[in-house]
Amino acid sequence: MTFKLKETCPKRGLWCSFRLVDEHGDATPYAGLDYTLHDRWGMSYSGVLDHEGYGYLENFYYGPLILDLSMPYRGTVDPWYEVIQQRKAFKLPLTALQVAAEQSSSGPRINGRTYKARERAEQEQAAFFQVEVRDFAKPGEAAHLPEADITLDPRPSPFLKEACTHSNTQPGIALMVNKHNVLEVKALRALSPLFSRDKAFCALNAYHLSMMAVLSYAPFHRERKPDEAPTPPPYTVPGCIGSVLQSQLGHLIPPTQFKQSGPFHLLSEEVPYSKRLEIMPYDPERYAKEAKANWKYPEEVHFLHHKKTETQAFITHNDKVVLISVRGSQEFADFLRDADARQVPHADGQGKIHRGFHDAFLVTRKFVDQYIKAFYRNGQTIIVSGHSLGGAIALLLAEWLQREYSDDIQLYTYGSPRTGNRTFVQAAQSLPHHRLVNHNDPIPSVPATWMDAEWKMALPGSAMLIASIGNPMIGTVLLLGGLLNLRGDPYQHHGEQRHFMPRKAGQSAASSVLWQPGCAAIEELTCAKFAGAIELKGDMPARQSFATQVLSMGEHFNDPGYANAALATLLRWYASVSREKETGALFTDRERKQLGLQIESIQAEVEQVPALTYTQFRHNLRGRTDLRFDRLTELQLRTLFQDSQQQLNALRTQQRQELTRAQKRLKAQSERTLGWQDVFGDVADSPALKQLLKAWLALDANQAAAGLTKVTPKNTERAYA
Numbered sequence: 236m237t238f239k240l241k242e243t244c245p246k247r248g249l250w251c252s253f254r255l256v257d258e259h260g261d262a263t264p265y266a267g268l269d270y271t272l273h274d275r276w277g278m279s280y281s282g283v284l285d286h287e288g289y290g291y292l293e294n295f296y297y298g299p300l301i302l303d304l305s306m307p308y309r310g311t312v313d314p315w316y317e318v319i320q321q322r323k324a325f326k327l328p329l330t331a332l333q334v335a336a337e338q339s340s341s342g343p344r345i346n347g348r349t350y351k352a353r354e355r356a357e358q359e360q361a362a363f364f365q366v367e368v369r370d371f372a373k374p375g376e377a378a379h380l381p382e383a384d385i386t387l388d389p390r391p392s393p394f395l396k397e398a399c400t401h402s403n404t405q406p407g408i409a410l411m412v413n414k415h416n417v418l419e420v421k422a423l424r425a426l427s428p429l430f431s432r433d434k435a436f437c438a439l440n441a442y443h444l445s446m447m448a449v450l451s452y453a454p455f456h457r458e459r460k461p462d463e464a465p466t467p468p469p470y471t472v473p474g475c476i477g478s479v480l481q482s483q484l485g486h487l488i489p490p491t492q493f494k495q496s497g498p499f500h501l502l503s504e505e506v507p508y509s510k511r512l513e514i515m516p517y518d519p520e521r522y523a524k525e526a527k528a529n530w531k532y533p534e535e536v537h538f539l540h541h542k543k544t545e546t547q548a549f550i551t552h553n554d555k556v557v558l559i560s561v562r563g564s565q566e567f568a569d570f571l572r573d574a575d576a577r578q579v580p581h582a583d584g585q586g587k588i589h590r591g592f593h594d595a596f597l598v599t600r601k602f603v604d605q606y607i608k609a610f611y612r613n614g615q616t617i618i619v620s621g622h623s624l625g626g627a628i629a630l631l632l633a634e635w636l637q638r639e640y641s642d643d644i645q646l647y648t649y650g651s652p653r654t655g656n657r658t659f660v661q662a663a664q665s666l667p668h669h670r671l672v673n674h675n676d677p678i679p680s681v682p683a684t685w686m687d688a689e690w691k692m693a694l695p696g697s698a699m700l701i702a703s704i705g706n707p708m709i710g711t712v713l714l715l716g717g718l719l720n721l722r723g724d725p726y727q728h729h730g731e732q733r734h735f736m737p738r739k740a741g742q743s744a745a746s747s748v749l750w751q752p753g754c755a756a757i758e759e760l761t762c763a764k765f766a767g768a769i770e771l772k773g774d775m776p777a778r779q780s781f782a783t784q785v786l787s788m789g790e791h792f793n794d795p796g797y798a799n800a801a802l803a804t805l806l807r808w809y810a811s812v813s814r815e816k817e818t819g820a821l822f823t824d825r826e827r828k829q830l831g832l833q834i835e836s837i838q839a840e841v842e843q844v845p846a847l848t849y850t851q852f853r854h855n856l857r858g859r860t861d862l863r864f865d866r867l868t869e870l871q872l873r874t875l876f877q878d879s880q881q882q883l884n885a886l887r888t889q890q891r892q893e894l895t896r897a898q899k900r901l902k903a904q905s906e907r908t909l910g911w912q913d914v915f916g917d918v919a920d921s922p923a924l925k926q927l928l929k930a931w932l933a934l935d936a937n938q939a940a941a942g943l944t945k946v947t948p949k950n951t952e953r954a955y956a
Contacts, residue, residue: 250293251300253416254359255284258342260351262288264335265420271303273407275399299395302418303407304332304371312338315510315554324525324609325515325536328376333368336423337507341487347386352419361415364391366408368423373406378518381486381508382469384421425511426484426503429924430556431916432616434645434667436733438749438805439915441671443501444560444620444647445801446493450476451549451560451625453494455534476538476549481514491936498936499798504923512551512558528605539602546595546628550606556616559603559632563623563650578656584634586659589627589652589726596631603632607640617644622797623678626651626670630729634663645669646730649797650676653726660727668730672758673744673796674737674833679728680758728755735800738829738945740836744800745943748807748822748830750904754897756890757837803944806937808914809928810946819909827905834897841890852876 251272255265265288272280272290275298284290292300308316308329316334319327342349349365356363365387369380396409410416430444431437456470456477470477474492483490484503491498515536519526530536539548547562578587582597611617617636621629626648633646646668655663672679734757735747812819822830847855853872867875911919918924931937 246297247294249295249297249412250291251295251410251412251414251416252289252291253302253410253418254290254361255288255418255420256352256355257336257339257420258349258352258422259339260342260355260419261339264288264339265332268304268331268335269306271306272410273301273303273399273405274298299398299409299412301396301399301405301407302371302410303405304330305373305376305406306331308334310334318554318612319509322610324528324530325379325522327379327509327516328373329509330368330371332371332420333380333423333509336368336420337509339422340505341422341424349419352417356417359415359417361417362411363417363419364389364408365419365421366391367421370408371406374404375518375521378516378521381423387421423508424487424505425508426487426489426501427506427511427553428484428501428503429915429918429921429927430558430616430618431918432555432643433912433917435912435916436669436731437913437916437918438801438808439502439918440618440645440647441669441749442798442801442805444618445622445649445671445798446499446501447558447560448563448620448622448625448649449493449499449798450479451547451562451620451622453479454540455538455549459532477514477534480512480537480551481533485511485514499802500931500934500936502924502927502931504921504927506553510554512553514551536606539599541598541602544595544598546598548599548602548625548628550603552610552615554615556618557607557611559617559619559629561599561619561621561625561629561632563621563625581655581659584638584659585662586655586657588631588655588659592624592627592631592652592654595624595628596635599628599632600635603636607636611640613641615641615643617641618647619644620647620649621651622649623651627654630654630663630666630668633668634666637663637666647671648730649673650678652678652680653728655726655729657725657727660729663729666729670728670730670732671735671749671797671801672732673735673800674747674757676758676796680755734758735797735804736830736833738826740833743943744796745803745940746945747800747803748826749800749804750821750830751900752834752897753900754893756841756893757834757897799940802937802940805914806941807944807946808909809932810941810944811909812911812914821904821907821909824905827901830901831898834894834901838891838894841887841894849873849876852879 254262255268256262257264263286265284266286268284268288270282270284270290272282272292272295274280274296276296278296280292280295282290282292308320308331310316310331312334316329320329342351344350352365353363367381367384367387369377369383370391372380391408391410393409395411396407399405399409408418428443428446429439431440453475454472456475457472469482471482472478474494474497479490479493482488485508487505489500489503491500493499515525515530515533516522517533519531522530525531525536537549537551539546539550541547548560550557550559552558577590579590579593581588582593588596617633617640619629619633619636621627629646629648630651631654633644637644642665644667646666648668649671650673651670670679732751732753733749734752735744735749736752736757737743737747739746807822811821814820853876856872915921915924932941
């Protein structure tokens with residue numbers, strides 16, 4: 236655009252032109268932007284970039300010009316921008332330039348440097364500079380933007396801007412006069428993991444949410460000291476929540492470390508920066524109201540670590556989803572809470588709940604409720620995940636969210652124990668809950684009898700446990716396998732169970748096959764094996780021993796257990812739907828036979844009944860130091876022996892029937908056909924998925940994981956042809 240003044244002045248006569256382009260050298264994203272130019276003496280000249288992102292000024296006062304692009308966004312590109320400008324908390328001061336920079340993808344690079352815009356500058360014989368949205372933000376309005384990129388080169392001269400008398404208060408950059416300037420605006424983009432919003436189970440969500448569950452064990456950044464000066468991002472501690480969400484995904488850096496684990500790789504698409512998994516800005520002056528509500532620091536908004544109960548979780552959101560992940564057992568206080576299994580009435584729901592889980596839920600509910608009230612919008616899907624103890628809390632949380640906020644919700648749990656009684660489970664029946672269990676994980680089979688009953692009420696099982704010399708496993712199956720809650724309704728599992736089973740005994744979770752046996756006996760035997768190693772002290776297991784045993788269970792941990800199993804499933808299912816022959820088979824004939832042998836092995840263990848006579852039973856009990864049995868009369872002891880045998884026979888019959896049904900289900904599921912929605916959910920139709928998959932499958936870590944699963948996923952060409 237050209238400006239002509241009627242009067243001439245000896246101090247005028249300069250000209251300047253400029254063009255805004257993206258990292259592809261394209262000027263279209265910036266066409267139509269309002270701008271203001273300020274000369275050295277404070278005169279202002281307004282204009283609008285033409286359809287090629289071009290502006291021009293002539294006959295202004297001698298000296299440099301400052302280009303100001305700080306005009307507020309008032310457009311209608313996407314309703315989401317209106318939401319984040321007007322929401323209740325942390326309203327963002329968006330500019331038209333920011334929204335324009337978010338619409339253009341990041342450009343091609345050679346040796347880390349963009350080159351398309353440079354080529355255009357050479358063609359136009361222009362001075363070339365790299366700029367970013369932050370350069371044009373008004374003072375105090377840049378906290379929501381990424382930190383300054385020190386790698387941009389060449390940058391506009393700060394000394395040239397200082398030559399203007401009003402440069403300290405004026406946002407913008409200095410342009411070279413009597414020169415054409417090409418300004419490459421850095422794309423304002425971020426990475427966002429793909430999540431299916433379909434309530435049906437998909438392997439992609441199972442894998443990505445297992446990684447979010449791993450991340451829930453990490454701190455947000457590092458603990459602040461009471462007298463420490465406030466520091467905004469970046470968050471530099473590798474594997475921490477703030478680092479993964481803000482400093483990596485928020486800066487187009489694919490994260491590979493989650494907590495101390497890795498490398499794992501997410502399938503993440505490039506999105507506008509305002510549509511990333513958001514971390515709120517640190518700006519206590521602008522957001523004084525939020526600071527008074529205990530939201531001064533970003534970690535106070537997104538991160539819960541309640542020291543009294545040792546409950547930990549994080550929450551974030553983008554335009555499509557609200558994502559919540561709850562940590563499992565880590566501190567010793569967590570294990571004590573796991574063992575605190577007396578049932579209490581649900582605070583605001585139906586049924587009775589494990590007391591330890593319920594206390595942790597109440598703390599988490601308060602944290603999540605404050606966030607949801609501030610940031611949740613109709614149309615967002617609420618996705619909740621949790622591992623171990625975190626899965627139990629996540630179930631209570633998701634059930635409450637479904638009642639209070641939205642039925643557009645889904646829940647993925649990993650190694651979650653039972654949480655509530657039959658009444659609670661029935662009341663929460665409509666909640667979509669995908670419950671994943673590792674074959675060698677005992678935790679899904681607790682709470683157990685000794686956690687919510689007096690020992691004298693469980694004597695038949697404990698007597699068989701103690702009396703079964705050489706084979707205490709049967710006693711623990713009896714004691715824990717039934718999982719009887721003798722003070723109320725039995726604890727029950729909620730949700731649709733999916734079982735990771737290794738192809739052969741002793742193999743790691745990385746070789747597991749995911750299927751639905753529909754058989755509690757498989758889980759309960761593992762629990763019994765675990766419990767058989769617990770040291771008994773008085774009328775309760777030694778809690779320190781309990782914690783030590785849990786800490787030794789690799790298959791219960793999210794990494795290497797569940798994260799590797801979920802990755803194996805995603806690779807296996809993708810390979811299955813990509814095959815030209817046997818397209819979409821849940822597992823091969825060989826895998827079916829291998830899983831069948833695993834079930835047969837469990838059947839053999841269940842059949843191992845100790846051939847104890849009453850004389851042996853009596854001798855073994857009397858020889859123990861447990862005074863509970865020494866005090867029994869001969870008649871009471873005979874009755875106890877008969878009760879133990881009857882309960883054992885009944886349990887063995889029940890488990891035999893369950894395992895027989897599991898073999899039949901295995902055969903039926905071998906005929907099941909997988910589709911793309913089973914693998915990727917509603918993301919299967921995403922235009923970005925094909926290219927993302929090609930790069931993701933080629934990564935060394937995923938190639939190695941595919942080798943362990945005994946599959947070779949083909950490239951995406953055939954799949955999307």
